Amino acid sequence: MIEASKQSSSAGGEVAAATGGATQWPDDGSALAAEPLTPECTIDDFTKVDLRVARVIAAEDVPDAKKLLKLTLSLGGDHVRTVFAGIKEAYQPQDLVGRLVVCVANLAPRKMKFGLSEGMVTACGPGGKEVFLLSPDSGAVPGQRVH
Amino acid sequence: MIEASKQSSSAGGEVAAATGGATQWPDDGSALAAEPLTPECTIDDFTKVDLRVARVIAAEDVPDAKKLLKLTLSLGGDHVRTVFAGIKEAYQPQDLVGRLVVCVANLAPRKMKFGLSEGMVTACGPGGKEVFLLSPDSGAVPGQRVH
Numbered sequence: 578m579i580e581a582s583k584q585s586s587s588a589g590g591e592v593a594a595a596t597g598g599a600t601q602w603p604d605d606g607s608a609l610a611a612e613p614l615t616p617e618c619t620i621d622d623f624t625k626v627d628l629r630v631a632r633v634i635a636a637e638d639v640p641d642a643k644k645l646l647k648l649t650l651s652l653g654g655d656h657v658r659t660v661f662a663g664i665k666e667a668y669q670p671q672d673l674v675g676r677l678v679v680c681v682a683n684l685a686p687r688k689m690k691f692g693l694s695e696g697m698v699t700a701c702g703p704g705g706k707e708v709f710l711l712s713p714d715s716g717a718v719p720g721q722r723v724h
Numbered sequence: 725m726i727e728a729s730k731q732s733s734s735a736g737g738e739v740a741a742a743t744g745g746a747t748q749w750p751d752d753g754s755a756l757a758a759e760p761l762t763p764e765c766t767i768d769d770f771t772k773v774d775l776r777v778a779r780v781i782a783a784e785d786v787p788d789a790k791k792l793l794k795l796t797l798s799l800g801g802d803h804v805r806t807v808f809a810g811i812k813e814a815y816q817p818q819d820l821v822g823r824l825v826v827c828v829a830n831l832a833p834r835k836m837k838f839g840l841s842e843g844m845v846t847a848c849g850p851g852g853k854e855v856f857l858l859s860p861d862s863g864a865v866p867g868q869r870v871h
Contacts, residue, residue: 604866606803634741656756713857
């Protein structure tokens with residue numbers, strides 16, 4: 578019953594909310610406690626960083642690197658670049674091909690031991706096997722900017 | 725056949741790649757052309773922006789706003805905040821409750837006509853119905869930072 582999950586708001590609209598609010602999920606705040614928020618930033622700080630949807634068109638193990646996979650990303654058309662990502666323990670190369678990710682697309686290229694990294698793939702999690710890539714909801718296409 | 729999608733790389737590793745590379749997907753580069761990349765940024769610019777995984781614990785229409793939904797986000801534990809997001813044409817409030825999103829968590833709060841917005845939910849797409857929220861892969865929890 579839809580009504581069971583709604584309640585009137587003071588503004589006269591309808592509120593969709595889970596019964597019990599945040600307590601329904603085991604979100605205990607430990608992740609935030611482990612890595613506290615950084616100082617406030619401005620909207621200009623955010624727009625300096627150009628986050629883009631990209632498609633993984635190739636993924637390769639870097640045998641001599643403990644954590645790295647080498648990804649070939651497409652921003653659409655001829656816009657292809659190479660990025661090294663510390664996700665080896667969490668993802669198999671073949672599972673990445675074709676999927677969308679979100680990358681920092683205007684990051685200064687960085688020379689690494691294994692080659693030039695032309696951007697950075699975004700992910701969250703403490704590391705090791707606990708790394709989780711970001712992706713957009715279905716319908717997004719490579720090259721779209723994150724706002 | 726797994727071998728059909730792999731080829732030897734010059735580094736001796738295996739490359740997982742789609743046959744035909746980028747041409748397998750209709751990613752024509754128009755999104756990037758419509759909104760060209762901003763000038764290069766540094767890794768320090770990126771780390772100034774604190775992107776966090778958050779769970780939507782309530783979502784509400786803002787009747788007088790053409791584009792806005794009012795979201796209540798949890799970063800885990802007692803860390804709850806209100807954010808106004810311009811996603812009304814693309815999402816139904818009841819479809820958002822419980823899901824994970826990615827927000828700019830250290831953005832200076834902004835007083836809007838309808839209330840205080842304590843952060844920003846990230847999404848891509850040209851706007852209107854074509855707005856696509858970001859989320860982390862399964863396993864991520866609220867409060868985790870995006871790196």
